[in-house]
Every structure is written in structure tokens, then in C-alpha cells.
Amino acid sequence: MTALKARGVRRTFEADLAPVRALRGVDLGVAKGEFVALMGPSGCGKSTLLNIFAGLDQADEGDVIVDDLRVDGQDENWLAKFRRHHVGIVFQFFNLLEGVSTLDNIVLPAILGGLRRKAAETRARDLLDLLGLGDRTDQVPAVLSGGQRQRLAIARALVNEPAVLLADEPTGALDSEGGVEILELFRRLHGDGQTILMVTHSADVAAGASRIVQMRDGRIVDGDGTAPSATADAQSRPG
Numbered sequence: 001m002t003a004l005k006a007r008g009v010r011r012t013f014e015a016d017l018a019p020v021r022a023l024r025g026v027d028l029g030v031a032k033g034e035f036v037a038l039m040g041p042s043g044c045g046k047s048t049l050l051n052i053f054a055g056l057d058q059a060d061e062g063d064v065i066v067d068d069l070r071v072d073g074q075d076e077n078w079l080a081k082f083r084r085h086h087v088g089i090v091f092q093f094f095n096l097l098e099g100v101s102t103l104d105n106i107v108l109p110a111i112l113g114g115l116r117r118k119a120a121e122t123r124a125r126d127l128l129d130l131l132g133l134g135d136r137t138d139q140v141p142a143v144l145s146g147g148q149r150q151r152l153a154i155a156r157a158l159v160n161e162p163a164v165l166l167a168d169e170p171t172g173a174l175d176s177e178g179g180v181e182i183l184e185l186f187r188r189l190h191g192d193g194q195t196i197l198m199v200t201h202s203a204d205v206a207a208g209a210s211r212i213v214q215m216r217d218g219r220i221v222d223g224d225g226t227a228p229s230a231t232a233d234a235q236s237r238p239g
């Protein structure tokens, strides 16, 4: 089964001097349960591709399928619902809610995802325990270390049980010890069946994935595992 599929995906950004062709026909498939590292030189289009899979940006051309849903060509309402239920997104700089407790950083997206407060709190506490933050529930993110902040961001991304975890340089802002910790966590999640697509510049971090895909100049140049047609059974309703 295919968790992620891109076929002929193109994305051009308007810029002052000349348009930037960030994606020039990307074909990529990621099977359910895979842990894929996406590598390539700065500016080759890795984040753009991840953002398109996340429903944060839209392809100009091509098919984008996530969790058997057709993501390309959808409107913002659809995409907001899609992001809440089908993907978990982790960024280099965490993007946490700084003014609320670690617990509420997870409870709030769980409530947005449809859980009642009590069930959301139970789920949040379970996740914080699983990720080694069980004794930090009442603290605000500011007092946590970088590695702990990233683990909190991962807990938040997982709270609505997304089909795919999408991570853009999740170890990029951490020291090497923090990076190893996050990679170990991803390997554990992968062992439990979580599908993961992770952008990284670090060969050491990428080596922990089950497959490495290389991009260059807006195209996949190595490691493409384009899976056979997920398009055929793709539906168009999230939720």
C-alpha cells in the first residue's frame, strides 16, 4: 500500500528576477510503514515537496496522493481538515505554543482533531510518557532542552494518529546528542509501523532511515521507489 505518491509534480515560485522552478517533475512513492530520508543540496526542492505532501503548499501540476486521498487541487478548507487528521508535521524550529503547558501543546490539537478534553488529556499524557516527557506536563516549552522541545513537537504531530509523519530537518537545530535522540525515537516509531518522510542534510541521520532518496535541481535523482498506481483508488474526502 502506498502512503505517499507524487507523479509529475511541478512547482514554480514567482520571484523578482526570474521564476524559481523549485520542483520540475517529481515522481516519488513511499509505501506504508517506510521510513524515508530525503536528501539533496540546499535549494533543490526538499521542503517544497514536503510542504506539498503536508497540504501546506500546492503543486502547479501533477498528482499528489497521501493516505489514499487526492491532495492536489483541493481548497483551503479541505486542506485544513486533511492536515489535522492525515499528516503529522514536524519542523526544524519546533513551532510550539510557547504560552501554554507541554500538556496543552498536545491537548489543543487533539481537541481540534475531534477529541473531548478528557480523552485528549489522556491521550496527551500517554504520548508524553511514551516520549519521555511524562514528568514535564505542567512546564512551559521554554524550560525544555532542544531535544525535549522536539520530542514535544513530535508528540503533538502524532496526537491525531496521522498516517504519515512529515519532518523537515527535525535534528537541524539540535546538538549531536539531541539529534541521535530524535533519530532513535523515529526508529522506534517506525518499528511500531509509523510511516515517516524526513528531510535531512545529515548523512548520519539519513543512515537511520530504511531508504534514502536523493533530490537535485527539483527532481528525484536516486532512491525513487515510485509505487504502482495509488491514483486508481484515491478518494477525495478527508476525515
Ligand SMILES: Nc1ncnc2c1ncn2[C@@H]1O[C@H](COP(=O)(O)OP(=O)(O)OP(=O)(O)O)[C@@H](O)[C@H]1O
Binding pocket: 013, 014, 015, 020, 021, 022, 040, 041, 042, 043, 044, 045, 046, 047, 048, 049
Ligand atoms: N515561497 C517561496 N517563494 C519563492 N521562492 C521559494 C519559496 N519557497 C521556496 N523557494 C525557492 O524554491 C527553491 C527550493 O526551495 P526549498 O526550500 O524547497 O529547498 P530545500 O532543498 O528544502 O533547501 P534547504 O535544504 O536549504 O532547506 C529555492 O530556490 C527556494 O529559494
